[in-house]
Amino acid sequence: MTVQLQTKNSIGTDSSIDERLHQAIASGKRPEPPNAFASTMAFASRALLRIKHVPEQMFDVTVFPIIFLLMFTYLFGGAIAGSTRDYLQFLLPGILVMTVAQITMYTGIDLNNDIRKGIFDRFRTLPIWLPSALIGALLVDVIRYSMASVIMILLGLMLGFRPEGGLMGVAFAIGLVLIFSFSLSWIWTTFGLIVRSEKSLMMISFLVLMPLTFVSNVFVEPETLPTWLQGFVNSNPISILATAVRGFMHGTGTWQQVAGVLVVSAIMTAIFAPLTMYLYRNKK
Amino acid sequence: MWEGENILQNNDLAIEAQGLVKVFGKERAVDGVDLAIQKGTVYGFLGPNGAGKTTTIRMLATLLPADAGKARIFGHDLVSDSAAIRRRISLTGQYASIDEDLTGVENLMLIARLMGYTRGQARSRAMELLEAFGLERAAKRQVKKYSGGMRRRIDIAASIVVTPDLLFLDEPTTGLDPRSRNQVWDIIRALVRAGTTVLLTTQYLEEADQLADRIGVIHNGKIIAEGTSNELKASVGRGTLNVQLVNAEDQWRAQAILEEKLDAAVHLGADSTSLTAQADDSARVAEALAEFAEQRIDVSDFSLGRPSLDEVFLTLTGKSADQQHASEEETL
Numbered sequence: 043m044t045v046q047l048q049t050k051n052s053i054g055t056d057s058s059i060d061e062r063l064h065q066a067i068a069s070g071k072r073p074e075p076p077n078a079f080a081s082t083m084a085f086a087s088r089a090l091l092r093i094k095h096v097p098e099q100m101f102d103v104t105v106f107p108i109i110f111l112l113m114f115t116y117l118f119g120g121a122i123a124g125s126t127r128d129y130l131q132f133l134l135p136g137i138l139v140m141t142v143a144q145i146t147m148y149t150g151i152d153l154n155n156d157i158r159k160g161i162f163d164r165f166r167t168l169p170i171w172l173p174s175a176l177i178g179a180l181l182v183d184v185i186r187y188s189m190a191s192v193i194m195i196l197l198g199l200m201l202g203f204r205p206e207g208g209l210m211g212v213a214f215a216i217g218l219v220l221i222f223s224f225s226l227s228w229i230w231t232t233f234g235l236i237v238r239s240e241k242s243l244m245m246i247s248f249l250v251l252m253p254l255t256f257v258s259n260v261f262v263e264p265e266t267l268p269t270w271l272q273g274f275v276n277s278n279p280i281s282i283l284a285t286a287v288r289g290f291m292h293g294t295g296t297w298q299q300v301a302g303v304l305v306v307s308a309i310m311t312a313i314f315a316p317l318t319m320y321l322y323r324n325k326k
Numbered sequence: 327m328w329e330g331e332n333i334l335q336n337n338d339l340a341i342e343a344q345g346l347v348k349v350f351g352k353e354r355a356v357d358g359v360d361l362a363i364q365k366g367t368v369y370g371f372l373g374p375n376g377a378g379k380t381t382t383i384r385m386l387a388t389l390l391p392a393d394a395g396k397a398r399i400f401g402h403d404l405v406s407d408s409a410a411i412r413r414r415i416s417l418t419g420q421y422a423s424i425d426e427d428l429t430g431v432e433n434l435m436l437i438a439r440l441m442g443y444t445r446g447q448a449r450s451r452a453m454e455l456l457e458a459f460g461l462e463r464a465a466k467r468q469v470k471k472y473s474g475g476m477r478r479r480i481d482i483a484a485s486i487v488v489t490p491d492l493l494f495l496d497e498p499t500t501g502l503d504p505r506s507r508n509q510v511w512d513i514i515r516a517l518v519r520a521g522t523t524v525l526l527t528t529q530y531l532e533e534a535d536q537l538a539d540r541i542g543v544i545h546n547g548k549i550i551a552e553g554t555s556n557e558l559k560a561s562v563g564r565g566t567l568n569v570q571l572v573n574a575e576d577q578w579r580a581q582a583i584l585e586e587k588l589d590a591a592v593h594l595g596a597d598s599t600s601l602t603a604q605a606d607d608s609a610r611v612a613e614a615l616a617e618f619a620e621q622r623i624d625v626s627d628f629s630l631g632r633p634s635l636d637e638v639f640l641t642l643t644g645k646s647a648d649q650q651h652a653s654e655e656e657t658l
Contacts, residue, residue, distance in 0.1 A: 063458045063513065064520070066459075068489075070487065070488050072413070072441070072488045072489075075413070076440060076442045080442075081440055085440075087436070088425065091428050095427045095468060160423035161423050161424060161425055164419070164485075165440075167415060168441070
């Protein structure tokens with residue numbers, strides 16, 4: 043407190059501070075505006091600093107995967123596959139998809155918070171390539187998604203998960219999850235710019251993600267479902283991704299599956315990335 | 327003298343706006359604002375909450391598209407040339423426009439890098455600003471742990487990482503204690519001395535009086551009066567005589583004398599020893615005071631002054647509310 047009072051006193055009364063103020067104002071020369079890469083990296087470093095200062099935001103990528111994997115393996119393993127160990131081989135790829143899909147919504151929440159504080163306005167008055175503000179943040183989110191994936195795989199290995207696709211297969215599968223999640227995030231940034239509060243955003247994402255993740259092939263084989271539901275499950279983007287991830291982790295992946303994931307990702311990005319940028323630029 | 331030269335050299339305008347309108351739903355938040363703000367000056371938007379100050383600033387700062395009207399910032403069109411405008415302006419919003427989870431130095435470095443500085447340059451620029459703003463001890467503290475005054479200063483520092491040609495300040499001192507407020511004023515004056523044009527909004531008449539070369543009084547989305555602080559005071563007109571009596575029983579006699587000598591309505595204070603009256607002519611005031619002495623009415627204190635900006639403001643907004651009321655009745 044005393045420190046604050048001293049510094050407060052110093053402005054305006056101390057002429058050397060006054061001199062420094064004028065000097066600082068005089069030396070604020072404008073450099074060339076940064077290129078898209080430089081501004082994207084600046085935003086990415088902001089996101090990294092936020093992780094450093096608010097480490098509790100890493101809960102979603104560390105605790106969620108652990109809880110989800112343990113919960114569903116032991117809850118459904120006996121009932122669905124007869125043994126938890128067998129079920130884990132089937133479940134882990136799907137539960138990885140489900141977990142990462144669910145944590146993508148935090149991208150939208152962070153953006154929503156920025157808007158409600160004034161920093162969003164400051165970014166928008168800077169002479170930068172505006173998408174870099176979002177891409178920088180999304181790149182760091184991809185790091186977070188990778189962490190969640192690695193934690194889940196490591197825990198799975200401890201519980202008896204044995205991927206037949208080997209390290210390469212697993213890495214390739216995680217790559218697909220990251221591409222998909224990056225694309226899915228644009229949906230939440232779009233909603234993050236539309237809705238008024240964090241609460242309504244969480245509600246919307248819950249309403250979208252719950253049916254998408256549960257009514258999919260994450261937990262059960264679609265063949266066990268009524269035919270009218272199979273159609274939905276098989277065209278569900280989460281199923282398309284889960285099938286591909288399962289395939290590559292167990293060494294049976296096909297290029298068709300990869301193409302499916304890429305097409306779904308491209309569609310989501312093509313619709314929601316421009317929409318996000320339009321809303322970002324024209325936010326009231 | 328230096329300031330005078332500055333205005334002469336830059337006789338073109340920093341902001342030029344005609345008929346700016348912004349409608350939110352049914353409400354016309356900004357309803358036909360015209361502006362002509364000289365380079366190198368401070369222009370103050372004065373008005374109560376909800377008058378349209380912030381909306382106008384957000385339109386001029388390229389953050390909000392106008393529904394009607396045109397504006398040019400340093401000659402650049404607001405709509406077609408917004409990128410060029412963003413290279414010359416900076417905005418300090420009403421709420422801290424910084425990342426409160428980051429430290430002071432991290433915030434300034436982020437802005438510096440987004441302005442185009444390299445990492446090293448960004449760090450030294452950030453430190454230079456923190457020192458100049460008396461925040462070097464708080465450089466490595468998260469901004470959410472700053473006091474209100476420190477927060478305002480780091481916010482303004484972030485706005486001048488590159489010294490802007492035009493700075494928008496939305497209520498820069500709202501909620502600050504008097505000392506922090508004076509510090510912010512010093513910073514604004516220093517910026518203006520270096521040639522920056524400042525457009526600020528305020529609810530405080532004293533702030534407009536202290537800082538602004540010209541003031542626009544904004545009410546219900548319209549500028550209802552515009553001019554220097556002196557012009558605004560003069561436009562409301564007459565001065566006011568305040569008299570404080572020693573004995574309450576003299577109040578009625580004093581009222582009669584003032585009414586006779588000043589030929590104006592006299593208001594009695596609630597404490598029954600004070601009186602106020604409109605007074606145009608100091609000679610007649612002297613006569614009234616002489617009459618007091620003659621009739622042995624003891625005066626403990628008196629003052630004759632031009633109206634304060636507060637009185638100007640209340641007169642103007644009161645009048646405009648009345649006018650609006652009248653026109654609403656007409657349309658009914």
